[in-house]
Every structure is written in structure tokens, then in C-alpha cells.
Amino acid sequence: MRSQLDEWRFALTSKFIPAILIAPLLVAALFGYMFQNSQINEAPIAVVDEDNSIYSRQFTEKVNASQYMNVTDVFYQAVQPDTLLANEKYIAVIYLPRGMEQLRYQGKQVNVGVLIDNTMPSAVGNIRNGIQELITIENLSLSVGKLKVMGLSDESAAGIAAPISMQQRLLYNPTSDFIGFMVIGFVNVVALGITAIATASIVPRLRVEGTLAQALKRPLGLWLRVVPYAVITCISLLLAFGMLKQLGGLRFAGSATAFVIPLLLYTLTISYMGMLVGWSASEPSKVALRTYAIVYPSFMLSGVQVATIIFPYPIQVISHMLPLTWLFKFIRGIGYRGGSLSYFTAEIGVFVLMIGILSLGIGLMIMWEHRKMNVKTGMEEIAA
Template sequence: MKAIIDEFKLILNGKFIFIIIIAPLIISAAFGYVFKNNQLNEAPVAVVDMDHSTYSQHLIEQLDADQYIDINYITYNYTDPNDFLYNEKYLGVIYLPAGLEKARAQGNQSNIGFYVDTALSTATASLRTGATEVITAENSTASSGKLVAMGLNATQATNLSTGLNLQTRLLYNPTNNMLMSSVIGFVNTVFLSILGGATLGIVPRLREQGLLAGMVQKPLSIVFRVIPYSLIATASMYLVMGCLKQVGGLRFEANVFQLFIPFIMYTIALSLLCMMVGWSASSPAKAAGRITMILLPSFILSGAQIPVALLPPILQQVSHALPLSWHFKFLRGLGFRGGDLKYFSQELGGFLILITCILFVIFLLILNERRKARKAERDGVNTLPEGPTDSGTTVVTSDTGVNTTSTDSSATLPSGGKPQKV
């Protein structure tokens, strides 16, 4: 208990609370505001109409009516599509070929050109969806018209032209909101660097202060030192999620009380991992540089940027050794999908196994520290200096390596040379 109180006092006298709470909060508020309008509607598009027909005008109107497309410019002369896309005034160019209306009336196929600026792939994703929807609807209408002309009624014609209708429902993140991917990944990376930087220096600080040798005799007094950091970091994570939800409109459906369990497990696991990595450093300053050993693998392998499923199988297994990987599983499962904690028994078990493995390594490090302390103590006893001491005692090392002492009687005689009676 004393170790926990000592760490709390140290935290209160430093800047950790200010940094772990304010920095992620500012970042989440800024990114939440920037990416609030995640989806681009009414993307500007230019049309080159080479048909000059009634049907081409109808098709342009249908395209313009789509929520993702805004027809800003129409020309009836051939123009190089690059002329529209160079300065990003338009995100796409649609070419309607000559003879489009005639081909439709005869039931022949026409190829409509659609040039999309994929240098801005995020902005043009919805644009391609909108154009596909319009063309699909036009094809269905054309097929139904031909069947009606053959003698079928409108219902029969529609059923034959669209016999199979795929009804798609996009779950959890239908608008591909970047808050639920890139922003969450970046905020948690910053969070990891702050918490990791603080807990990396716990053991080196104790070593520098000369307290580690006594602490290793009570291993729990070292392990418990991560608890204050974990509690404060957990509170900070609650604030960050609330800020993203209020400022950026993040879809986060987790139960507030259930969320505490994976949050505290993550912060404890990360703190212990950082303690393990920074253990052998001689000072907190030298330990701080080791944060890259945790930060870079976590950023690449945890799913912060790319899904873990896209990684090679061996790297998918390695990702299980990173606390951030388990943290993202709970964020997506509880927060984004709104699942109940009872569905995550395997994930909780995996998290506990990871924490247990880290604790096991830490206790091995403690045993090694004890061994080095005993060896240093033995070496200190066997290397006492030879020669007279202040009291006249001389240390003599025998051939067997055992220290013995002898007293020089002359050191206790007065100037007359005779011993005095006491």
C-alpha cells in the first residue's frame, strides 16, 4: 500500500495527470471536429455530352439528382478529362458517347466513360457508388420497357428484369466514418506514448534512488506501482471517448460500467509491459527512448491503421502479445457494435493470459535483481581493504580467502612503553 501512495505523491508533484488527461482530450476534440463531416455528398462532376439527345439530358438529370453527385459543368465538345481534374475543381468526369439514345432504342450496349480522381480516393468513394446506382436503375428500366413491349404487364416485366434483388445493410459504420478508424488509432497511439513514457521509468528511478535493492525483497511493492498510472489513464480514456462522441458524433454504444473492465485491463497490461521493457535501464532518461520498442509494433500490428486480418498469419499471432490489439477488440466489439461483455469471455481470457505472462517475466527480473544484490554483497565482504584501521586493527586475508583480524598491541601502549592498568 505504501508503494501505491508513494507513486500517487510522485504523480501529484509531476505533470503526468495534466499530460495524460489534457493532451488526448485536446487531440480527440480537434480530430473529432475536423472529421465530423466524414462523407462527401454532392461531389463536383463535369459531363461531356457527345450525344446531344433527349435521353442524354435525361441521364444527366438522373445523375445530378443522386445525393453523391453534383453536375457542375456540361460541355458538348470533346475535352481531355485531365483538363477538368488537374486543379481539383472536379472530382470526376462523365463521357456520354454519340449515338447513346439510338443504341438504347435498338437495345444495343453503350459504353459510358467515367473518369475518377483516385488521388483523392477517400473523397471519391461515394461518387463511384452514386454513379453505379444511377446506371443500374437505368438498365433495369430499359429491360422492363422491352418486356412490356412484348406483352407482359409492368409487374411481370419488373420481376423478370430484377429476379434477384440484393438488399444490403451496412452495419456499425455505414458511412465509413474515419473517427472509428484512423482517428481512434491516432488518439490511442498518443495515449500509449504518454502512459508508456511514464511507466518505463519506474524501475530505473528506483534504481537511481538506491531503493530497488530493498524493493525486490517485496515484489508486489514494485508491481503495485503501476496502479495509480492505470487508474488515471482509465479516467482519461473515458474522457476521450466522451469527447469524440460529443464533438465528432462518434457512434459509441458501450455500457459505461462494463467498459471499465477492458479499460483497466488495458492500462495495467500496457504499464506492466513498459515496466518490463524499461527494467534494465540505468536511469529514467535512458528508459524513455525504449518507448519505440512498444509504440512501433503496436501502431503497425494492432489494427490501428490496417485490419489485423490483412497481416501475414505469423504477424497476426505476434499481435496477440500487444495490449493495444486486445484494446481495439474491445473498442470495436463493445463500443462500435454495442455488444455485451458476456460475449467476450475468450478475449478477456486472452487479456488475462497476456498480463500473466508479463508478470511472470517481471518476477524473473526481480529474482535476477535479488541474485545480483546478493553477489554484490558477497563481493563487498570479500574485498575489505588491508592495512591498519583507526583502532589499530589490521585486516589480514588468509590463503583461503577468509578475512581475519589481528591487533597491534603497540597501538594501545602509552609513550612510556608499559601497558596501563584499567
């Protein structure tokens, strides 16, 4: 109990409180504001219209009518795409071939060229979808018009021209909102780094203060010293999620009360991980570099930037050893999909297993410290 009071007192009076409370909130506010626009609309497009006919101009107007594209310039002679795309003035170039209108009336295929600058893949997804939708609608309307001339009804003509139609619906993040994966990832990585450094400093701090030997006599009290940091980090993340919901429109459909349970298990897990990583450091100032072994892999492999399924199998195995990977499963499962906590008993079991393994590691470190102290005492007795 005394060790808990000492650790709570230290946590509340140290720089941990302003760091863990302010940093995630600042990241949430800044990135929530920066990425409040969930998709790119009115992307600049250049059209090279070599036909310069009534139909090609109508087609250009349809491209410009799309919410995803803005035709900023039209060229009526051939232009090299490298020239147009070199300085990022345009994201894509659409080529309308010479004889486009004539080919249309003859019922022949018209090849429309679409060249997209894919150096920034996240910027062109909607452009590809917008152009594909436009081409599909244009083909359907032309086919239906020809069939209606043959005496078919609108319904029959549409059935022959497009017998199968697709009705697509994007679930849980219909606008591909950056808040829901990239921003929430940055917030969690920042909180992870601050908490890992704070908990990694516990044992080195006790060693410098000369109270580690006394703390080792009560292993349970030493093991519980991470609780203040886990609880405060849990509160900080809840506040950051709330800010993202209010400022950035974060979609959280599940029960916040149910989400607290896996969130607290996660913060306990990273706290014990930090304690174990920093245990053997001689002083608190030397633990920061050690925590990079937790933070950097978590940033790269836990699903902050890309889905973990894209990794080779051995990397996926490493990814599943990271607590942040499992937290994202809860964020997506409970927060975005609105799932019940009862759906995630296996994932909760993973956190419990991680805490058990890390606690075993801490127990081994306690035994190692006792052995060191016994050896030191024996050498002192021999020297005396």
C-alpha cells in the same frame, strides 16, 4: 501499501496527470471536429458529353442529382482524362459516347466511361456506389419500359427485368464514420505512448533515487506501482470516449460499466509492458526511445488504420501480441455492436494471460537485480 502511496503521490504531482488527461481529450476534440462529416458528399465530377443530346443531358442531370456527386463542368468534345484529373479539380470524369441517344432507342448497349482518380481510395468509395446505383436504376427503368410496351404489368415487367433484388444494410457503422475507427485509434495510440513512458520510468526513477534496493525487498509492492497509471489512463480514455460521443457523435451502444473491465485490464497490460521495457534503463530520460517498440507497432498493426485480416499470417500473429489489437475488439464488440461482456471471455483471458506473462518477466528482472546487487556486494567485501 507504502509503495502504493508513494507512487500515487508521484503520479498525481508529476506531469503524467496533465499529459494523460489533457492530450487524449485534445486529440479527441480536434479529430472529432475534423472528421465530424462521416462521408464525402458532392464530390466534384466532370462530364465529357460527346453526344450532346437530350438523353445525354438528362443523364448528366441524374448524375448531378446524386448526393455523392456534383457535376461542376461539362465538356462537349473529347478531353484527355490526365488533363482533367491532374490538379485534383475533379475526382472523377464521366464519358458519354457519341450516338448515346441513338443507341438507346435502338436497344443497343451504351458504354459509359467512368474514370476515377484512385490515388485517394477513401475519397472515391461513395462515387463508385453512386454511379453503380444510377446505372442499375437506369437499366431497370429502360428494360421495364420496353416490357410494358409489350403489354406486361408493372410487377411482371420488373420481375423479368430484375428477378433478383438486393436489400443491403450496413450494420454498426452505416455511414462509414471516421470517428469510430481512425479517430478512436489516434486517441488510444496517444494514451498508450504517454502511459508506456510513465510506467517505463518507474524502475529507472527508483534507481536514480537510490530506493530500488529497498523496493526490491517487497516485490508485490513494486509490481503494484503501475496501478495508479493504469487507473488514471482508464479514466482518461473514458473521458475521451465521452467527448467523442458528445462532440463527434461516436456510436457506443454497449454498457459503459461492462466496458470498464476490459479497459482496465488493457491499461494494466500496457503499464506492465512499459515497466518491463524500461526496467534496465539507467535513468528515466532514456526510456522514451524504448517505448517506440510498443507504440509504433501498435499504430501500424493493431487495426487503427486497416483491418488486421489484410496482413500476411506472420504479421497477424505479431498483431495479436499487441494489447491494443484486443482493446479494439472490445471497442467494436461491446461499444459498436452492443455485445454482452459474457461474449468475450476468451478475449478477457488474453489480457489476463498477457498480464501473467509480463509479471513473470518482471519477476525475472527482480531476480536479475538481486543477482547484480549480490555480485556488487561480494566485490565490495573482497575489495575491503
